[in-house]
Amino acid sequence: MKIAILGGTGSIGKGFALRWSKKHTIIIGSRDPEKAKAKASEYNDILRSYGFKAEIEGTDNKTAAASADVILLAIKYDNIDSICKLIRPVLKDQIIVSVIVPMEKNYCYIHPDSTPLKIPVSREDYNADYFCYTTPSAGSAAQELASLLPANIELVSAFHNVPAKKLADLDLELDYDIGVCGNSMHAKNIIFDLVRDISNLRPLDVGPLETSAMIESLTPLIINISFKNKIKSLGIKFV
Ligand SMILES: NC(=O)c1ccc[n+]([C@@H]2O[C@H](COP(=O)([O-])OP(=O)(O)OC[C@H]3O[C@@H](n4cnc5c(N)ncnc54)[C@H](OP(=O)(O)O)[C@@H]3O)[C@@H](O)[C@H]2O)c1
Structure with a gap:
């Protein structure tokens, strides 16, 4: 399968490129x-150092x-x-996958235990x-995308809760669940397989695209827990 990773020069794109290149043709897109x-060449060097085939290409997003x-x-x-x-x-008939999480940093006051209440x-x-989910007017990033894309395009929302650093570290075996949302079972089945192509990730059907906000909004929760408790690069696993 030929997979274009638009913005593939960034943190999360790198991990997908490295992990999927063993089985798929990867094209990095950029503005x-x-x-x-240059990024494709950098990723190919990493793949070569692991003895894998290194055929990632780079071009413009379009x-x-x-x-x-x-x-x-x-x-x-x-x-x-x-x-x-x-x-x-x-x-034409490409499947589009959104990993996008709309979120922002908010500021607050935490009362220190050593001073009077203020x-x-x-x-x-x-x-x-702390980070919080910023709900788009359409309900989620995926639904917003659906409103911007042609109606016949199969759109899937997935991978929002995978930490980029761990995804890009080929020494690590990942052990996460990947929630997948979408209204085309055909497209979701293809993405389930792409999830399984990354060793030890388990795809879980979350429901139609309308459920995407639930899975997108877990990411700021995970990041907050990660920062507050000093646990690096958390993901999710349903047990
Ligand atoms: N980081 C994570 O752990 C993680 C996990 C799950 C989901 N996500 C989601 O993945 C998405 C990317 O996150 P990231 O951390 O990889 O971000 P990032 O490192 O900033 O990479 C994003 C890429 O977007 C491109 N870009 C920047 N401005 C642009 C513009 N105006 N138009 C088009 N492309 C532009 C850049 O590529 P060029 O400069 O080459 O065009 C950049 O490399 C986000 O929506 C995030 O919520 C991230």
Whole structure:
């Protein structure tokens, strides 16, 4: 299968490229084709050091999307409008996968146990931060994407809770569940197989695209727990 990873020069794109390249043809997409080529070369060096085939290519996002069977959007939520406009003319029957989590940092006040209770009155009083899910008007990033893409395009929402660092570390065997949402069983079955292509990941059907907010919003929860409890790169596993 030919997989285009748009924004594949970034943190999460790297892990997918390295993990899937053993079985699939990977094209890294970028706004800058030279950056994509340089990243592809960097990923190929990593693969060679593990004795794997190293045939990842890099090009611009539109060219990458045009020739792929599956397009993975490894970009931030703020960029979905422009990426959809860019790739719309080259969309035929590709399956699009969104890993996108709309979230932001919020600030708050945590009362230290050594001082009298104080009510924060200004921004300067805030001494802590946390991430929260920023619900798009459509309900989730995936539903927002659906509204920006042609109606016949099969869209799947998945992989939101996988930490990029662990995904890109080929020394690590991952042990996570991957929630998969979408309205096309055909497309979901293909993505289930792509999940299984990464050793020890288990795909779980979460439901239609309308359920995507539930799985997207787990990511800021995981990051907050990770930071507060100093546990690096958490993921999810249903037991
Ligand atoms: N990091 C994680 O652990 C993780 C886990 C699960 C899901 N996610 C989701 O994956 C997505 C990417 O996260 P990331 O951490 O990989 O981010 P990242 O490292 O910042 O990479 C995102 C890529 O987006 C591209 N980009 C930047 N501005 C753009 C624009 N205006 N238009 C189009 N592309 C643009 C950049 O590629 P070029 O400069 O080459 O174009 C960049 O490499 C996010 O939606 C995030 O919620 C991340």
